[in-house]
Amino acid sequence: xxxLEAREGGWRQxxxxxxxxxxxxxxRVDLILRWDKEAEVQWRNVRFGSVDPxxxxxxxxxxxxxxxxxSTGPEQNLKEFSRFVExxxxxxxxxxxxxxGATMVGTGKSYLxxxxxxxxxxxxxxxxxxxxxxxxxxxxxxxxDGKTAYNTAVLIGRDGKLAGKxxxxxxxxxxxxxxxxxxxxxxxxxxxxxxxxxxxxxxxxFPEGARRLADLGAE
Numbered sequence: 001x002x003x004l005e006a007r008e009g010g011w012r013q014x015x016x017x018x019x020x021x022x023x024x025x026x027x028r029v030d031l032i033l034r035w036d037k038e039a040e041v042q043w044r045n046v047r048f049g050s051v052d053p054x055x056x057x058x059x060x061x062x063x064x065x066x067x068x069x070x071s072t073g074p075e076q077n078l079k080e081f082s083r084f085v086e087x088x089x090x091x092x093x094x095x096x097x098x099x100x101g102a103t104m105v106g107t108g109k110s111y112l113x114x115x116x117x118x119x120x121x122x123x124x125x126x127x128x129x130x131x132x133x134x135x136x137x138x139x140x141x142x143x144x145d146g147k148t149a150y151n152t153a154v155l156i157g158r159d160g161k162l163a164g165k166x167x168x169x170x171x172x173x174x175x176x177x178x179x180x181x182x183x184x185x186x187x188x189x190x191x192x193x194x195x196x197x198x199x200x201x202x203x204x205x206f207p208e209g210a211r212r213l214a215d216l217g218a219e
Contacts, residue, residue, distance in 0.1 A: 011044075017051060059193045062088035062096045068106030074114055074141070077103050078125050081139075089133035094193055100140035100168075100201050101151065111151075111178040115144035119162050123154050131160025136191055138198060143167070148181050153198045155189050164189045166198040170206055186212040194219045 020027075027048065033041045064084045068077045081098050088096045099105065103122050104114045116122060122141050130137045136158055143152035143165070151168040167183025168175075176182075186209055188197045197213030204210070 017054065019053070057193055059094050060092050062091070062093035064088070064096065064098050066099070070108075071106040073107055073109065074103035074116070074122050075125070077106065078122060078139075082129055085129055085135065085137065086133060089135045093135055095136045095138065095191070095196075098137065098139040100153070101142065102139050103141040111142050111175070111180055112144075112149055115142040115149040117145065118143045118152060118154055118165050123156065123162050126154065126156045127160035127162065130156040130158060134158050136163075140200065142180075149179055150183055151175060151180050151200060152183075153200055155196075155198065158192065163191070166200070168200040168203060169209060170202045172202050186216070188213060188216045188218045 029046060031041065031043050033039060064081060066081060066084055068080050071077050071080075081102055085096050085098075103116075104111065107114060118141070122139070126137050126139055137156040138153055139156070140151070140153050143150045151171065152165050153168070154165045155163040157163040164187055166187060167185070168180075169183045169186070171180055171182045186197060188195050195217050197210075197216070197218035199209050199213070
C-alpha cells in the first residue's frame, strides 16, 4: 500500500513497494487527478530502487456470525458473543470480528435505547474478554456522544484497552431515520501485526472509504 509522507513546500512524497513480475524489464507510472477540473498537479524526482521484500506475517482472522434471540439487552448479547470469541481464541485467532450492532440485534430495542458512551459498559466488558484471551476484538455497538448517536465499531487490543473506534460514514436510510448520525473520518490503527482500518456494512458500497484507508497505510 502507498505511504503518504510529510509535505514539503506544497509537495507530497509518495512511496510504494511492489513486487516486480518475473522477467519484467520496464514499469509504467500514471498520475491521475479526478473531480477538480480547475486544479493542476505536477510530479518530480520519480525514482525506482530495489528493496528487500517485506517480512512475512501470518495473521489469523475470525469472524462471528451469530444473531441473539429475545435478548434483554447489550450485556446479554455480549455474553453470548463471548463464547464464540473464546472458541476463536482457542484456534489461535489474532483478531476476532463481531457483527455490526452486536449490542442491539435480537433485543427488540431501538438504536437510541441501547446507545452508550465509548468507553463505556460494553467496551469495558470486551476489554476484560480481550485481555483474558489475549486477542484483538472488533465489535459493533451504538455509541452515544452527548446528544448524538453513531453506529460505531470499537477496536479492543490484546491488552484489554480501547485501541480506537470508527463511526460508520455511509448510513442507509433506516439508520438516519432511527436517529443515527454519520461519522466523518476513516482512522487507521496500529496493532501488533500491522496497520488496520475498519468499514461497516454499507460503507463497502462506495470506494472512497477504502481508498482513504489505503492512503493512510492500512494493510
